[in-house]
Amino acid sequence: MGFRIFSATAEQIAVHAAGEHPGEACGLLLGTDGRVDRAVAARNVAADPLQAFEIDPALLLRCHREARGGGPAIVGCYHSHPSGRPTPSAADAARVAEWGWLWLIATGAGLHGFMTVPDGPIAGRFAAVDLIILPPDADE
Numbered sequence: 001m002g003f004r005i006f007s008a009t010a011e012q013i014a015v016h017a018a019g020e021h022p023g024e025a026c027g028l029l030l031g032t033d034g035r036v037d038r039a040v041a042a043r044n045v046a047a048d049p050l051q052a053f054e055i056d057p058a059l060l061l062r063c064h065r066e067a068r069g070g071g072p073a074i075v076g077c078y079h080s081h082p083s084g085r086p087t088p089s090a091a092d093a094a095r096v097a098e099w100g101w102l103w104l105i106a107t108g109a110g111l112h113g114f115m116t117v118p119d120g121p122i123a124g125r126f127a128a129v130d131l132i133i134l135p136p137d138a139d140e
């Protein structure tokens with residue numbers, strides 16, 4: 001399965017990740033089934049943002065409220081791995097709260113996509129998904 005994301009959004013995540021280095025950047029992904037339309041940068045409120053991420057719960061609440069009011073759905077989240085590790089960690093698996101979410105992990109090498117699935121092959125919680133980067137002029 002694949003997930004589509006606009007190149008400008010992918011670039012925005014990469015810039016956010018670079019700006020937080022050596023800490024972890026994180027944020028929410030808004031969109032529709034199979035497509036990310038927007039990334040919303042979050043404050044990383046983890047006790048140790050160099051080792052972990054925790055999306056500001058106030059942002060999560062606001063996005064859930066907007067989605068219920070007819071705004072874009074939350075389709076997933078992103079965070080960076082300053083170490084360059086391209087796959088979810090055991091700590092990431094422990095943080096999974098929703099099935100069917102797209103998790104994007106940003107490293108210096110690019111974006112890596114995973115879907116949260118029960119009994120997934122990666123850390124017991126994730127399956128890899130193909131990311132399809134849409135050019136800026138994609139008519140979607």
Ligand SMILES: [Zn+2]
Nearest residue numbers: 081088089092
């Ligand atoms: Zn992680």
